[in-house]
């Protein structure tokens with residue numbers, strides 16, 4: 001129950017900063033560039049450069065680093081897991097041996113390498129979602145996807161689906177918590193028992209959650225039709241996205257840094 | 266003393282950028298058998314407060330005692346507490362999940378590990394308490410019911426645990442007047458017939474004031490008034506209006522007459538009492554008038 005409230009990954013924090021005011025398309029493209037170069041580079045130096053770059057971004061964004069790292073906490077388990085798997089599962093020069101478990105030099109390097117990659121990946125995407133409101137994020141995605149309209153990409157529909165999904169994540173979390181509390185008050189118990197029992201115990205949460213979600217979807221559809229929603233065709237936007245000089249400069253800077261990181265290292 | 270709160274504070278998202286101080290220095294005693302109305306604006310902390318009564322929330326600071334047991338202590342069996350303190354959430358129909366009404370109401374007793382015949386006995390008893398006919402309803406799907414009926418089934422699903430105390434969070438929200446009166450009269454009957462301690466949460470004074478023995482008025486996370494409704498309406502009507510909580514219509518009417526110079530008692534709860542009070546007042550005036558005429 002506690003976990004639900006500690007998810008800061010994917011949460012928008014409004015501030016007045018350079019990063020916040022960048023065009024969402026630029027931010028998405030920059031984030032993509034960083035991710036691609038994370039997978040291309042072969043030396044630790046590359047991570048250092050990209051890591052520093054993202055950290056500078058976080059500082060400029062005026063979001064407290066504590067908050068960014070809080071989001072990382074939920075991913076920490078996955079990072080540790082990959083590190084351990086690589087540590088023990090890679091063949092090579094043995095550094096340390098404990099009966100059948102052996103740590104190899106190659107394993108250590110590979111493990112650290114992948115961990116760094118995951119770490120910076122989450123950092124970069126957190127920076128994107130922390131500084132971009134869900135609305136402008138999906139606006140940006142819609143605009144970017146519409147480049148692919150000629151091959152039949154339903155850009156608007158995808159963006160609309162994402163907007164609605166993002167909009168309802170907090171609602172669903174809140175509702176899950178409410179239903180859990182209600183069932184606990186009726187004697188349900190979610191913390192004890194074996195795996196089989198625990199799974200069975202989820203039924204009193206999942207069924208009401210689904211019932212409510214379907215009902216809400218139905219109501220939303222009716223409300224949208226009542227407001228004359230008819231898809232993306234000819235739809236205008238209240239907030240127009242505009243590329244400014246600072247956006248172009250950011251894109252150029254990101255390109256240079258990611259190319260240096262992935263090509264030179 | 267059934268429930269006792271001492272200097273309870275509660276803050277949501279403590280130490281986070283958007284922390285909310287939902288409860289501030291709450292001190293409260295609830296005795297066995299009381300019928301309490303908890304009134305306050307939306308967002309004043311009513312739901313937060315009642316979740317402290319059965320240990321769903323633990324205070325940021327301060328103490329909560331249920332039957333003299335400090336429930337924030339480690340090793341306390343909260344399941345036992347929740348069995349004693351039944352909490353019916355707002356829109357309880359949103360928690361319904363079973364295939365039949367019988368199973369829905371049997372959920373709590375089953376979790377208590379009761380034998381089959383005892384479970385059936387409790388389901389019958391609970392359905393009776395909310396005035397639904399066992400033979401007609403037990404095998405129906407709860408999802409085919411009307412809103413008001415669904416809510417009564419949800420209420421029954423708490424009653425089947427046989428709590429000593431019943432807390433209802435806005436039980437009348439979103440119901441039509443008929444459904445509202447029905448559920449309120451059932452709650453009143455449950456209190457009167459079974460001696461269950463009841464806390465009725467509402468953002469609306471109307472109806473509630475007439476039913477309860479004691480009103481708790483909350484504003485911005487604090488309890489600002491605590492006493493019998495008559496006393497509160499008689500002495501603190503203007504404070505109630507100041508924080509924007511209305512009076513029941515009749516009481517409001519008496520209050521308006523009073524501030525226009527009539528010497529009236531504003532602690533009335535229904536039309537009959539108001540009528541009596543006004544007639545008394547007129548009689549008094551008439552007799553005074555006669556005295557003057559004689560002079």
Ligand SMILES: Nc1ncnc2c1ncn2[C@@H]1O[C@H](COP(=O)(O)OP(=O)(O)O)[C@@H](O)[C@H]1O
Pocket residue numbers: 277278285286287305306307308309310311312313314
């Ligand atoms: N789960 C939660 N997380 C954060 N803040 C909350 C949560 N629940 C309630 N609050 C806040 O606490 C305050 C009191 O809320 P609540 O107890 O629900 O009020 P009421 O039931 O009187 O309408 C409100 O300001 C509300 O926004």
Ligand SMILES: [Mg+2]
Pocket residue numbers: 308311312355434
């Ligand atoms: Mg509430």
